[in-house]
Amino acid sequence: MTQLVAVLYIVAFALFIYGLMGLTGPRTAVRGNWIAAVGMGIAVIATLLTPGMGNWLLIVLGVAIGALVGVPSARKVKMTAMPQMVALFNGVGGGAVALIAWVEFRSTDAYAHEPLYVAIASLFAALIGSISFWGSIIAFGKLQEVITGRPVTLGKLQQPVNALLLLIALACAVIILVGGDAQILVIGLLLAAAILGVTSVLPIGGADMPVVISLLNACTGLSAAAMGLALSNTALIVAGMIVGASGSILTNLMAKAMNRSIPAIVAGGFGGGTAVASGSGSGEVRPVRSTSAADTAIQMAYASKVVVVPGYGMAVAQAQHTVREMAKLLESKGIEVAYAIHPVAGRMPGHMNVLLAEADVPYEQLKEMDEINSEFAQTDVALVIGANDVINPAAETDPGSPIYGMPILKVNDSRSVIVLKRSMSSGFAGIDNDLFYDAKTSMLFGDAKSSVGEIVEELKAL
Known part of the structure; x- marks a missing residue:
């Protein structure tokens, strides 16, 4: 029995590592998870077969309680x-x-x-x-x-x-x-x-x-x-x-x-507070330029290249499927569409990748920060959906900013920037974003899913 347990552990470890390798890309991630899960199942069985394991009734009871709590929670949780x-x-x-x-x-x-x-x-x-x-x-x-x-x-x-x-x-x-x-x-x-x-x-x-x-x-x-x-x-x-x-x-x-x-x-001590100015702190109220779904659709319809910059706001609104529909309409008009992914966009690594993969966005269109930053200068419209700190130019221009030196997506290099947000509230860092007041930036206020849906309808009418 001891030799059998040792063999099962070796098989389990191999499946752990092979499954982990599958998590390196969205096409193989689901399979990788299943392989690793099978490995964990084998490891659990091997542990239970260990001589002198103990009270099986308590073990089965614990597994049952864990499954009753864990499975429904995992199935019902939103992204x-x-x-x-x-x-x-x-x-x-x-x-x-x-x-x-x-x-x-x-x-x-x-x-x-x-x-x-x-x-x-x-x-x-x-x-x-x-x-x-x-x-x-x-x-x-x-x-x-x-x-x-x-x-x-x-x-x-x-x-x-x-x-x-x-x-x-x-x-x-x-x-x-x-x-x-x-x-x-x-x-x-x-x-x-x-x-x-x-x-x-x-x-x-x-x-x-x-x-x-x-x-x-x-x-x-x-x-x-x-x-x-x-x-x-x-x-x-x-x-x-x-x-x-x-x-x-x-x-x-x-x-x-x-x-x-x-x-x-x-x-500690950084982030999550009330928005503070990232500049001189003069308290000056700066104007922003608002736009509409119709104007946004027209601007993108006449573009050659559009880069979508997703953030936590897209995740909250569950707008990924509507964004994908919008991208398909743009592509049908011969417009190049790409997605700019910052390493810490959202609330966990890969958050945006998972959401967009769920909406069947081609993996080739998901571009990491180092790759996409050089392309913003050739981008006609950068459409920011709920992102904030990861596009804040203060990270490059303001030595007094708490985020100074943080690598950002350089959307301010685009010819035009359209930001979809519910309000002018700050991001997780709790600081104001100078990009929102830039002359090339327009703000489309409202729920991200509703706003993108309106843009889709306007694109269909063009």
């Missing part, structure tokens, strides 16, 4: 709510690891007869898993807007309080390692880590939530790998390291896309 679901599911993983570590402490009499590495790995998993769970809950609350997206800080006490909480958790772990066996020690560790998770994420504004989710995902993976080491469970080790490594790489890439360091993001 706009996917980031917070990812945060929630990720947090549940960290919480599970923390609880397993607690059970391991109790079942081994505080690691009385266990090797030192088992105790260290288990306590590390408890610490990181608890931080990940409670931090993910706060991230979920911010994204779901049940908690304010603004930074909530303790001011100058923020970092000392976080440091004190970490020291308390580490002190509990050290006492356990040198022979302490009181339950209060592991409870104290979990509680200090829980508060640290909350106080670490609360000061981080809405603009940085996508990076925070990715970072917490990496933490959950590392805690799972550590718990796998403590339990001698190969599946946990491999799967946890894959999640930890991929989450770390993604976090680094997203931080670079925002031109911010990970420590600066974790320090």
Whole structure:
């Protein structure tokens, strides 16, 4: 049986890696997910076949409860709510690891007869898993807007309080390692880590939530790998390291896309506030130029090239299918259409790619920032649908702006810019956008789906 379990684990790991390779492109992503899911199923079966696994009734009951909660939630969630679901599911993983570590402490009499590495790995998993769970809950609350997206800080006490909480958790772990066996020690560790998770994420504004989710995902993976080491469970080790490594790489890439360091993001205090001017702060009320769906349709109908710049506003309005219909009409008139994708557009990496793929937008038309920026100078109309911070020229022109240095989509190089927004409200960064006041920019106010639908009808009439 032990040899069978080992063979099943090897098969599962191969499917994990092969499935992950499929996620590199939209055409193979669904297949990749299914392959990885089959691998996880095999890993679960192998774990259940391990000799001395335990009470099967409780295991089946737990699986049933999880399926009853998870499957309907995943099926009903809207694409706009996917980031917070990812945060929630990720947090549940960290919480599970923390609880397993607690059970391991109790079942081994505080690691009385266990090797030192088992105790260290288990306590590390408890610490990181608890931080990940409670931090993910706060991230979920911010994204779901049940908690304010603004930074909530303790001011100058923020970092000392976080440091004190970490020291308390580490002190509990050290006492356990040198022979302490009181339950209060592991409870104290979990509680200090829980508060640290909350106080670490609360000061981080809405603009940085996508990076925070990715970072917490990496933490959950590392805690799972550590718990796998403590339990001698190969599946946990491999799967946890894959999640930890991929989450770390993604976090680094997203931080670079925002031109911010990970420590600066974790320090918090940026994004999610009331809009502030990105310029001199004189308080001057600047005029904007409004347009209509009819004028927008005419302008695009006489263009040679149109670039669509999607953002979170398109996701909220679920306008991707209407946008695709508009693009088909433009293409039927011989107009070239492309889509400009910023790495952090929306609320999670790949958010726009998934939405547009759902609407059957050809993958070849989805162009990453580095590729499309050189084409804006030859673009007649840049149609911005709900994007904000990722097109703000202050990132290049205003050294005093909080987003200065962040790579942006250079839509201001286009001959004409049309922005679809509900209002003049700011983006996640909480700063005003100078592009909206540019002489070449026109604002089409309203719900994105309704506005694009009106443009479609006008195009059909031309």
